[in-house]
Amino acid sequence: MIGGLWHIPRNIGRRLPVARIILRNYKVLALESSCDDSCLALLQKMPGQTAPVVLDEMKRTLNSQPFGGIIPTHAHEFHQKHIGNMLQDFCAKNGLDSVPPDLICCTRGPGMVGSLSVSLQLAKGLAIAWNKPLIGVNHMLGHILVSKLTSTPQYPFLSLLVSGGHTMLVHSKSISDHEILIDTCDIAVGDSIDKCARQIGLKGNLLGKELEEYVDSIPECVKLQLDEISTETRNNEFNFQLKLPLRGPHNKAIPDELQFTFAPFLSTIQHYMKNHSLDEGSKQFIAYKTQNHLFEHIIDRVNVALEKHGVVETIRTKGDSKFQGVRDLVFSGGVASNKTFRKLLQKGLNTKLLGAEPDSFSFHFPDISLCTDNAVMIGVAGIDIFENLKIKTDMSVLPIRKWPMNELLTVDGWIKVSEDEVNEVTCK
Incomplete structure (x- = not known):
């Protein structure tokens, strides 16, 4: 009280500045090699949209016809031989060398362990080099959620x-x-x-x-x-x-x-x-x-x-x-x-x-081209996991040969992500 009058601070009744969180476009690189397809995809998540936009994708498939079926060692060697050069060309084409993506997603399982390990190890390296979160995705969850690109169950x-x-x-x-x-x-x-x-x-x-x-x-x-x-x-x-x-x-x-x-x-x-x-x-x-x-x-x-x-x-x-x-x-x-x-x-x-x-x-x-194995579905599922479950994958994880749909979160290697880390990827 001053001079018998109550002193009212000048900021009372005024709106104080509030920190604004603005959603932004962010990019996601996805890798898939669970069987005989080496796949890459680049997606962009846009504000106000439930599904991401596919910016680019690349795919090479092992020719197993001469052997009457897929031989796991052949598939492993195929991925080892091709996916590195594919990624190099893909990054150069999409400018990822200078401006890396904000999130890395790859298939962790289920699938052939030798095939899975190739893209999983590559994704770990990218996540470390670019200092970005990694999401190890269940392959079957990807098949389910890829339908979100055209409709929303x-x-x-x-x-x-x-x-x-x-x-x-x-x-x-x-x-x-x-x-x-x-x-x-x-x-x-x-x-x-x-x-x-x-x-x-x-x-x-x-x-x-x-x-x-x-x-x-x-x-x-x-x-x-x-x-x-x-x-x-x-x-x-x-x-x-x-x-x-x-x-x-x-x-x-x-x-x-x-x-x-x-x-x-x-x-x-x-x-x-x-x-x-x-x-x-x-x-x-x-x-x-x-x-x-x-x-x-x-x-x-x-x-x-x-x-x-x-x-x-x-x-x-x-x-x-x-x-x-x-x-x-x-x-x-x-x-x-x-x-x-x-x-x-x-x-x-x-x-x-x-x-x-x-x-x-x-x-x-889903679009017929997205029914067979592809990296787009891995990116779609990875985005959903990161945004809604707020978890990421630890760098110690190994491929999972059998990973039932009813055990998505019971496997090792999930790390809880803070709101700040989610905002760092999705907001500016």
């Missing part, structure tokens, strides 16, 4: 991952909470497709694509005739029997444990080829029926999962409502590039079991 959603190494239905409740509901009990669908295609005489480095193109080349009038021929028994002109697995009288309609199985498709063709030679007609028939039955088996098992965990009661069961609120399905992985499979899935999936009207359920299909 809302949690909780289902993810159907179909590739050469994995086939699974995943219930995704958040970026870090995923439950595997169906897995394969033997080989993956992509592996089965490759081996079945090779058995009937198709050749190429990407046999799944070769089978798709061969089946697509069959005239529509011939396909209509093939549709009329049942393979439930051998009582057909080709003496070929092929039934959907896990649907016999000894199988429970709603099993306790849901599984896919793809080895029977290969063994069926191998047994048939011991006693039969193929002409063009029988080759078309077996290729067409095998591809369709492989896809129908997956759709059949997913529908059983929808019946078991949906919200609508059926004659066979009352769903446990685990899928309450699910209105989206992400379809990804190398086999998801097959256009016939996409059509069959949209037509055959019984989404009514979720209590969803047809117009309220959405299918999310």
